[in-house]
Amino acid sequence: MSGLDIWMRENPLTYIWLGSYGVALLIFAIEIAMVRHKRKITLQQVRLMRDADDEAGDEE
């Protein structure tokens, strides 16, 4: 029996929390951060395009 096997049998709740729930919640947090970042970047791009169009219209 390896050290990890002994540790997980002595600390089952820590093993479950860190290994599965901790990882799952971390994945959800990363996904939320990525979606928020993507929205921020997309909004910036759309605003830049609108500003470029406005400037082009003014020059004409």
Added chain:
Amino acid sequence: MAINWFKYSAPTTFYGLAGKLIPWFAISAAILFAIGLYIGFVVAPADAQQGEFYRIIFIHVPSSILSMFLYMIMAGYAALGLIFNTRLSAMMATAIAPTGALFAFISLWTGALWGKPMWGAWWVWDARLTSELILLFLYLGFIALHASIDDPRRADRASALLAIVGSVNVPIIYFSVKWWNTLHQGSTIKFTGTSMHVAMQQAMFTVLAACWLYAIAIVLARVRSIILERERNTTWITELPEVRS
């Protein structure tokens, strides 16, 4: 009062509706997660055979169910987009794929963590595990194929075909424990009933509901960015308050 549902199939109206719905789904998901985890770790008793290790079920089963259902919904949207050439359907399929892939990954990861103390192995080439791994690869294939084609409409059509063909894998995952002799246990919850303790059922169904609400909220948030990106040359996008500010 009759609601014209077709109105919401247009990105222009759906964008606003999604924005209003996201906070409700997100807050409900957070509350249900907290309740589900409280019942699962405080109220539910330890299992007679598996001790505390069985508590992985409260995240493992919901994420497995979500990974399969989200794939079927993604394939359904992809098919709608392919048949009726509706813009929003393809956008929804694209928005669902990353969340489905993450749920498939969580399912495999938590399954490995459960397998180690119960079976003595992180991974076995069991029919259920292997078919779930193929589901993850199908999601990744869908995302990669869509990203590799520059023209969004062509990317939608190509990835829709992959999603539709790949949907054959979902019933294989579900019935794998019946069709083959697998190390993975059979279904705990059946249409005929279950032998699970009431508190265990409550915890699992509450986390399942939380996962559904989370998935809906995150997909709606993602599809809003996709709508913004794809429709950026239209006047209704430039007139949005968040774009004008």
